[in-house]
Amino acid sequence: MMESTIKMGIVEDQILFREGIKAILKQRDNFDVIFESADGFSVIDKLEKTPLRPDVLLVDLSLPPQNKKEYSGLQLTIALAEKFPEIKVLVLSVHNDENFMTELIKNGAHGYLVKDCDPSEIFEAIVAVFEKGSYINSRTLKALQGSMIKKPKHGKKLLANISPREEEILKLTCQQFTADEIAEKLFISVKTVNGHRNNLLIKTGSRNVTGLVIFAIRNNIVQL
Amino acid sequence: MMESTIKMGIVEDQILFREGIKAILKQRDNFDVIFESADGFSVIDKLEKTPLRPDVLLVDLSLPPQNKKEYSGLQLTIALAEKFPEIKVLVLSVHNDENFMTELIKNGAHGYLVKDCDPSEIFEAIVAVFEKGSYINSRTLKALQGSMIKKPKHGKKLLANISPREEEILKLTCQQFTADEIAEKLFISVKTVNGHRNNLLIKTGSRNVTGLVIFAIRNNIVQL
DNA sequence: TGAAAAACAGGTATTTATACCTATGCTATT
DNA sequence: AATAGCATAGGTATAAATACCTGTTTTTCA
Numbered sequence: 001m002m003e004s005t006i007k008m009g010i011v012e013d014q015i016l017f018r019e020g021i022k023a024i025l026k027q028r029d030n031f032d033v034i035f036e037s038a039d040g041f042s043v044i045d046k047l048e049k050t051p052l053r054p055d056v057l058l059v060d061l062s063l064p065p066q067n068k069k070e071y072s073g074l075q076l077t078i079a080l081a082e083k084f085p086e087i088k089v090l091v092l093s094v095h096n097d098e099n100f101m102t103e104l105i106k107n108g109a110h111g112y113l114v115k116d117c118d119p120s121e122i123f124e125a126i127v128a129v130f131e132k133g134s135y136i137n138s139r140t141l142k143a144l145q146g147s148m149i150k151k152p153k154h155g156k157k158l159l160a161n162i163s164p165r166e167e168e169i170l171k172l173t174c175q176q177f178t179a180d181e182i183a184e185k186l187f188i189s190v191k192t193v194n195g196h197r198n199n200l201l202i203k204t205g206s207r208n209v210t211g212l213v214i215f216a217i218r219n220n221i222v223q224l
Numbered sequence: 225m226m227e228s229t230i231k232m233g234i235v236e237d238q239i240l241f242r243e244g245i246k247a248i249l250k251q252r253d254n255f256d257v258i259f260e261s262a263d264g265f266s267v268i269d270k271l272e273k274t275p276l277r278p279d280v281l282l283v284d285l286s287l288p289p290q291n292k293k294e295y296s297g298l299q300l301t302i303a304l305a306e307k308f309p310e311i312k313v314l315v316l317s318v319h320n321d322e323n324f325m326t327e328l329i330k331n332g333a334h335g336y337l338v339k340d341c342d343p344s345e346i347f348e349a350i351v352a353v354f355e356k357g358s359y360i361n362s363r364t365l366k367a368l369q370g371s372m373i374k375k376p377k378h379g380k381k382l383l384a385n386i387s388p389r390e391e392e393i394l395k396l397t398c399q400q401f402t403a404d405e406i407a408e409k410l411f412i413s414v415k416t417v418n419g420h421r422n423n424l425l426i427k428t429g430s431r432n433v434t435g436l437v438i439f440a441i442r443n444n445i446v447q448l
Numbered sequence: 449t450g451a452a453a454a455a456c457a458g459g460t461a462t463t464t465a466t467a468c469c470t471a472t473g474c475t476a477t478t
Numbered sequence: 479a480a481t482a483g484c485a486t487a488g489g490t491a492t493a494a495a496t497a498c499c500t501g502t503t504t505t506t507c508a
Contacts (some may be wrong), residue, residue: 079399082447110365134365138357141334144368163484174438176431178464191487198466199484207400208465208494213437214398217448224442387454402494416456422496423454432464432495 006130009035009054009087011043011076021058024119031126040076047084054087056130061093061104074103074205081108088129101143111135162203167221169196174213174222230354233259233278233311235267235300245282248343255350264300271308278311280354283333285317285324298327305332312353325367335359386427391445393420398437398446 008031012018018036025031035054037043047053057080061073073091080089090111091104101112111129113122121137128135136144162170172182179197183190201207204215216222232255236242242260249255259278261267271277281304285297297315304313314335315328325336335353337346345361352359360368386394396406403421407414425431428439440446 075400105365105368110362133362134360136358136360136365138334141329141358141360144329161483165485174434176434178432180464188485189487191489192485194465195486198468201466208402209432209434210398210400210437213434214441214448217438217441224438389455404494412455413457415458418495419456419458422498425496 005030005032006126007035007052007055008033008126009037009057011037011040011057012060012092013038017060024122028123031123040073040079043076044079044083047087053084056088056090056126058126059089059091059109061091074107075211077104077109078107088133090125090129090135101140105136105140105144112140113137114139162200162221166196166200166203169193170200170212170216171222173197173209174216229254229256230350231259231276231279232257232350233261233267233281235261235264235281236284236316237262238284241284248346252347255347264297264303267300268303268307271311277308280312280314280350282350283313283315285315285328298324298331301328301333302331312357314349314353314359325364329360329364329368336364337361338363386424386445390420390424390427393417394424394436394440395446397421397433398440 008025010018010021010033012021015038018038022033022036025033034052035046035050035057037046043057059073059076059080073093077089077091080087085108088110089108090113091109092113092115104112111125111134113125113135125135125137168186169182172185177185179190179193183193186193197209197212200212204211206212206215213222217224232249234242234245234257236245239262242262246257246260249257258276259270259274259281261270267281283297283300283304297317301313301315304311309332312334313332314337315333316337316339317324328336335349335358337349337359349359349361392410393406396409401409403414403417407417410417421433421436424436428436430436430439437446441448
């Protein structure tokens with residue numbers, strides 16, 4: 001198996017971890033880090049401006065979802081799959097959450113790794129993604145299988161633990177009601193509605209209602 | 225990466241192919257064929273009676289489904305996953321059918337290979353399945369992703385005469401960009417963006433962006 | 449060639465949404 | 479008994495979206 005040099009990109013907001021990864025990759029001479037970024041939005045911009053694009057992009061999933069001005073790792077994955085399908089996306093995450101994995105794979109990620117994996121697995125995963133187009137380990141496969149099997153018809157209950165009340169408000173939001181109107185409908189304060197909305201934004205990693213609507217549709221909380 | 229000897233099993237009704245596989249595996253001394261069978265039912269029987277079980281079981285998917293007294297490859301996979309979950313099932317098939325793959329993976333197969341793959345890939349797949357618990361190549365992953373993503377059926381655009389520019393702005397809006405950001409991206413004024421948005425609201429009969437997003441999804445202007 | 453539509457830009461004003469706080473009563477779990 | 483999550487409600491800000499206006503320029507097309 002020949003291993004030509006793989007052009008790497010790293011998307012990671014924590015500079016320490018980013019430099020750490022770079023250092024690790026530099027130990028082997030068949031990895032060349034030619035691209036790096038600290039946040040999701042600049043990734044797309046930078047990629048559009050450069051002719052030299054990475055073969056494999058390591059993306060930190062934990063790109064801050066609490067900061068709504070940023071892409072979440074999932075959103076970035078979606079954007080990358082659409083705009084730069086030739087770039088292989090390998091997601092790094094601290095989450096061991098089934099739903100995160102499956103959402104990512106569904107939306108175009110080529111591989112998934114938890115951050116506490118064996119270092120050698122990173123090399124392995126990068127090479128696999130580069131040469132074969134994908135890397136799925138058994139843990140991820142199990143998640144995929146699980147998510148596919150429990151999909152009987154109308155059953156939802158996937159992704160992010162939305163509380164019943166939050167779901168209720170999400171539904172009404174998707175019906176184009178304003179916070180005021182929702183408050184009136186539910187006999188609660190506008191403040192409370194806004195509180196729930198803010199929680200929803202954080203939980204779903206959205207920047208605004210647009211993201212909430214898409215989330216709701218993806219998760220069958222509202223029908224099309 | 226250490227490679228201890230892997231105990232192999234082969235389930236294949238065509239004796240010629242079975243012997244062929246055995247011969248290939250014998251070329252490498254880290255594969256030890258300790259189990260073989262020509263049909264599905266006897267596999268379960270034999271496995272129940274022996275204490276020496278294979279680590280990896282190569283299963284030919286084309287096990288005859290016309291004979292109702294036989295397991296099909298799929299049924300066998302299901303039975304194996306239930307009774308012997310510790311045995312890794314690597315499916316070999318002539319079919320390149322998405323649905324076959326996904327059904328198998330859903331039901332517990334640890335890997336999928338088409339028979340005309342490169343011989344070296346068989347070794348690779350066996351080792352991967354044994355050591356990491358799974359083997360999915362890019363072709364299979366694509367099938368999995370394809371089967372999981374709910375795709376809209378109607379390809380044509382109906383409803384409302386949205387201008388190209390409006391559609392552009394609608395797309396970006398759905399990607400959670402604010403009017404400011406869209407203006408910056410398109411090198412136009414925020415006023416213009418808002419003008420387009422207002423036109424969109426009127427044309428689509430929406431009250432706010434929520435309605436725009438739903439319209440965009442319904443009309444395939446954006447993908448889910 | 450003349451009318452219509454599209455893209456563009458600007459204004460003023462109000463309404464909504466979002467960010468970031470605190471805080472309390474309730475319930476389930478450990 | 480302490481912890482955690484939820485639903486509730488409040489405050490103070492700013493950012494963004496929406497509602498109506500006015501225009502100019504270019505393109506498209508009947």
